[in-house]
Amino acid sequence: xxxxxxxxxxxxxxxxxxxxxxxxxxxxxxxxxxxxxxxxxxxxxxxxxxxxxxxxxxxxxxxxxxxxxxxxxxxxxxxxxxxxxxxxxxxxxxxxxxxxxxxxxxxxxxxxxxxxxxxxxxxxxxxxxxxxxxxxxxxxxxxxxxxxxxxxxxxxxxxxxxxxxxxxxxxxxxxxxxxxxxxxxxxxxxxxxxxxxxxxxxxxxxxxxxxxxxxxxxxxxxxxxxxxxxxxxxxxxxxxxxxxxxxxxxxxxxxxxxxxxxxxxxxxxxxxxxxxxxxxxxxxxxxxxxxxxxxxxxxxxxxxxxxxxxxxxxxxxxxxxxxxxxxxxxxxxxxxxxxxxxxxxxxxxxxxxxxxxxxxxxxxxxxxxxxxxxxxxxxxxxxxxxxxxxxxxxxxxxxxxxxxxxxxxxxxxxxxxxxxxxxxxxxxxxxxxxxxxxxxxxxxxxxxxxxxxxxxxxxxxxxxxxxxxxxxxxxxxxxxxxxxxxxxxxxxxxxxxxxxxxxxxxxxxxxxxxx
Amino acid sequence: xxxxxxxxxxxxxxxxxxxxxxxxxxxxxxxxxxxxxxxxxxxxxxxxxxxxxxxxxxxxxxxxxxxx
Numbered sequence: 001x002x003x004x005x006x007x008x009x010x011x012x013x014x015x016x017x018x019x020x021x022x023x024x025x026x027x028x029x030x031x032x033x034x035x036x037x038x039x040x041x042x043x044x045x046x047x048x049x050x051x052x053x054x055x056x057x058x059x060x061x062x063x064x065x066x067x068x069x070x071x072x073x074x075x076x077x078x079x080x081x082x083x084x085x086x087x088x089x090x091x092x093x094x095x096x097x098x099x100x101x102x103x104x105x106x107x108x109x110x111x112x113x114x115x116x117x118x119x120x121x122x123x124x125x126x127x128x129x130x131x132x133x134x135x136x137x138x139x140x141x142x143x144x145x146x147x148x149x150x151x152x153x154x155x156x157x158x159x160x161x162x163x164x165x166x167x168x169x170x171x172x173x174x175x176x177x178x179x180x181x182x183x184x185x186x187x188x189x190x191x192x193x194x195x196x197x198x199x200x201x202x203x204x205x206x207x208x209x210x211x212x213x214x215x216x217x218x219x220x221x222x223x224x225x226x227x228x229x230x231x232x233x234x235x236x237x238x239x240x241x242x243x244x245x246x247x248x249x250x251x252x253x254x255x256x257x258x259x260x261x262x263x264x265x266x267x268x269x270x271x272x273x274x275x276x277x278x279x280x281x282x283x284x285x286x287x288x289x290x291x292x293x294x295x296x297x298x299x300x301x302x303x304x305x306x307x308x309x310x311x312x313x314x315x316x317x318x319x320x321x322x323x324x325x326x327x328x329x330x331x332x333x334x335x336x337x338x339x340x341x342x343x344x345x346x347x348x349x350x351x352x353x354x355x356x357x358x359x360x361x362x363x364x365x366x367x368x369x370x371x372x373x374x375x376x377x378x379x380x381x382x383x384x385x386x387x388x389x390x391x392x393x394x395x396x397x398x399x400x401x402x403x404x405x406x407x408x409x410x411x412x413x414x415x416x417x418x419x420x421x422x423x424x425x426x427x428x429x430x431x432x433x434x435x436x437x438x439x440x441x442x443x444x445x446x447x448x449x450x451x452x453x454x455x456x457x458x459x460x461x462x463x464x465x466x467x468x469x470x471x472x473x474x475x476x477x478x479x480x481x482x483x484x485x486x487x488x489x490x491x492x493x494x495x496x497x498x499x500x501x502x503x504x505x506x507x508x509x510x511x512x513x514x515x
Numbered sequence: 516x517x518x519x520x521x522x523x524x525x526x527x528x529x530x531x532x533x534x535x536x537x538x539x540x541x542x543x544x545x546x547x548x549x550x551x552x553x554x555x556x557x558x559x560x561x562x563x564x565x566x567x568x569x570x571x572x573x574x575x576x577x578x579x580x581x582x583x
Contacts, residue, residue, distance in 0.1 A: 078547075084563045085540035088570045092533035095574060218555030230559055231547045246541040276578050283571035290564045 004157035005328075011337025012156060012344065015198070016175070019191045019345050023179030026186040035378045040184035040385065041360040042111055042268045049274040049281070051189055055353075056265040056278060057285045058192030060087075060256060063148035063347035066199070066292055071319040073296025074305075077228025079241065080293050085249040087286040090256050093426075095279035098257050099272050100429045100513040106267075107512045112357075113263055114365030117424045122504025123436035124369055129443050130421045131365040134260040135358045135391075137414035141259070142354045142395035143407040146173070148347040150399070151317050152340040155324035159312075166400060172344065173396050180352045180392075181385050185268055188352040195349055198342035200288065202327075206339075207291045210298050210330050220294075223301040238471040244462045247474035255419040255477060258426070260357035261350060272515050292323075299326045351392070359388035409459045416450035419477040423488050429513065432506055438491035446484030450476055529580045532573040540566060 030046045032039035047055060065083070072080035101116065110116045113134060118127035146169060153168045179187045214220050221229065234240025256262055269275050299305060299322045305314055307329070313321040327339045363384040368375060375383070398407060420443050423434060453463045453476045463476045496503075539545060540563075549557040 078559060081560065081563060084567060088540045088567055089537050091570065091574055092530075092536060095577065096530070096533070216555050218552075221552075221555060221557055229557060230549065231543055233547070242543045242547070245543045250541055280571055280574040280578055283567050283574075286567045287564060290560075290567060294560065 005333055005336065007333035008337035008340060009156050009158075011334055012152075012341045015338070015341035016172070016344065019194055019348070020175050020179065022190050022194065023175070023183060023187040026179070026190040027183040029186050029190060034182075034184055035381045037360065037363060037377065037380045037384055038109065038111060040381045041356050041363075042264065043185040043189055045106065045268055046270055047189060047268050047274070048270050049277045051193075052265070052269040052274050052278050053281050054192040054196055055185075055189045055268065056262070057282060058188065058195055058346070058349035059261055059265040059353050060090075060350075061285045061289055062145060062350040063343045064144040065289065066343060066346060067148050067151055067320050067323055069289060069293050070295040070299070070323050071321075073293045074299045074322040075296075075319040077224070078231050079245060079248075080296060081290070082245050082248045082252075083293060084286060084290045085246075086252045086256075087289060088283065089249065090253045091279040091282060093253065093257060094266070094282070095276055097426050097429055098263075098266050099275045099279075101263075101425075102266055102269060102275050103272055103514055104429070104508050104512045106272075108507060111267065112260065112361045112364050113258070113421065113425050114361055117428060118365065118369070119507035120428050120432060121424065121436040121439070122506065123440070126424055126436045126440045126443075127365055127369070129440055130424060131361045133417050133421050133443075133447070134258075134361050137418040138260055138354050138358050139391065139394060139398075140407050140410035140414055141261075142351050142358075142392065143398045144411055145347040145351040145354075146395060146399045147320070147404055147407060149344050151320050152324055152343050154316060155313060155321065155328060156340060159316075169396075169399070172348070173392065176348050176351055177389055177392050180355060180388055184385075185264065185353065185356055188349045188356075189268070191345060191352075192349045195342060195345040198338060199346060202335075202339040202342050203288050203292055205335070206295065206298075206327070206330070210295075210302075210326070213330060214298065214301050220297055220301040224297050225300075228300075237469060238473070240473060244473045244475070247478045248461060251419060251475035251477040251481075252415065254422055254426075254481070255415050258418050258421050260361055261354040264353055264357040264360065295323055295326060299323075302326060302329060304329050351395070355388040355391045355395075356384075358391045359384040359386075362387045412459060412461060413451065413454055416454055416477045416480060417447055419481045420446040420450065420484050422481055423485055433492065434488050435492040435495040435503070438488045438495050441491055442484040442486075442488030445487045446480045449483055450480035453480065527577075527581045529577045532577055536566075536570045536573055540570070 027034060030044065032044040034040045038044060069080055069083050105116060108119055110119060114127045114131040117130050118124060149172050150169055158168055159165060211217055211220060231241040231245055234242055257266065266275060304310055304325045305322065310321065310325040313325055327336050331339065363380055367383055368380070423442060424439050457463050461475055462473045463479060465472045465474060465479060546559055546562045548559065551558055553561040
């Protein structure tokens with residue numbers, strides 16, 4: 001690997017130091033009693049339109065996204081652009097469905113999806129299923145954020161084996177754990193602002209400078225092999241790459257706001273109007289993500305992967321090294337420092353929110369439901385803070401001792417698992433028609449079938465569904481959530497007829513779901 | 516604003532803009548082509564980026580047109 005890049009490293013360290021200070025100082029921002037769970041874990045629901053924009057943006061457009069999407073474009077070509085339609089169609093869902101959820105959660109003081117399901121359906125086991133799915137799907141996601149940090153640290157020239165190589169990651173982890181513990185959601189919210197400014201500067205500079213260096217977009221796309229330039233046109237009797245692309249976008253979109261960290265970002269908003277405005281403003285990030293995806297083609301055109309100085313990086317990190325190598329190749333060291341800091345800090349923001357979201361879930365829907373039913377506010381906040389530490393420690397151990405490949409595969413499975421909570425959470429925002437036990441069976445069937453299909457396809461995203469001689473390759477998550485819904489719909493009248501007991505009461509009323 | 520009151524939390528015809536947004540984004544045959552290029556960028560890429568902007572405008576229109 002190349003030598004240590006001292007200028008870039010210094011700038012990286014200075015910027016990291018700044019956000020560490022900011023993370024701790026955030027405890028005093030819009031000050032509230034951090035011994036209350038909704039203050040620590042939701043920032044007191046005090047964030048207006050602009051802060052929500054930064055927070056949710058930092059939450060869903062993560063460092064890993066900025067590394068992995070261009071890496072996919074570099075490796076696989078056009079299919080990587082599914083991230084664009086995916087992040088186009090999430091916003092109508094935010095506008096319609098999640099605004100309703102914001103209102104009902106605000107009204108009843110719900111902090112998690114588990115709280116909502118418990119209140120709506122009165123079934124603690126269904127709430128437990130939603131909770132456990134949320135925690136399990138989030139864990140590998142946190143681990144992947146640490147991979148993002150690992151890649152940029154490696155690209156700064158710090159390499160080797162043993163403790164020395166892992167030390168920077170450990171330091172980043174301790175910083176993250178400490179400010180999350182002391183400041184709660186206020187820390188990632190304030191850091192997200194800095195991180196996004198850095199990311200926007202980096203992306204804008206790169207999208208202008210690199211194409212000029214490479215002789216224009218025409219030349220760049222001419223260097224891309226034709227097989228990568230477009231989706232393959234499907235042959236006879238199959239919908240081929242088209243249905244794969246569309247279902248990947250659709251399934252990812254349906255899953256996104258079901259992730260605990262996305263919901264935490266939404267629920268911390270101060271009003272339903274802030275959510276609606278954000279549905280129109282957040283596509284700003286989508287635009288940037290689309291431009292970043294093009295970086296994968298810049299890498300091909302610049303031939304960075306063939307240069308000897310980056311060979312070791314590509315060997316260690318695979319195509320995830322594409323973006324760091326491109327930045328190293330195209331920019332002076334001081335700017336590389338800023339860009340890498342943007343990616344590194346960009347990993348801390350979602351990692352902090354994810355660990356807070358997982359901690360909220362454990363505290364509210366496992367501890368309070370099954371262990372101590374009457375905690376004081378202080379006890380509740382205390383438990384959540386400790387769980388956030390345990391969750392992050394788990395992610396760190398995972399990254400240090402388990403090959404990255406498994407984190408990626410688990411995250412893929414996580415998408416299939418989390419979408420199984422769509423019927424109780426997203427449809428639950430509109431209707432209570434479903435029997436809660438039928439929803440639970442649907443969840444179990446969907447989760448089992450999804451896992452089995454993913455294993456059968458050797459942990460790739462698309463499953464080749466064959467119906468009457470036609471093949472419909474599609475995202476496993478979409479097929480299995482349809483199965484989940486079908487099971488829940490068929491069993492609902494059956495279970496209703498079998499049980500003479502009245503369904504448990506719904507805490508919510510129709511008026512709770514809008515302003 | 517009696518009509519708006521009645522529509523509260525219910526369906527609005529403005530939501531059809533969301534349907535258009537979905538339909539176009541999820542129909543790859545529509546944009547899976549190289550020509551026409553824009554400053555050297557194939558249609559597949561620039562159209563989808565343009566669609567991001569169009570979708571944001573649609574959402575803003577729905578925001579201002581619906582009241583609740």
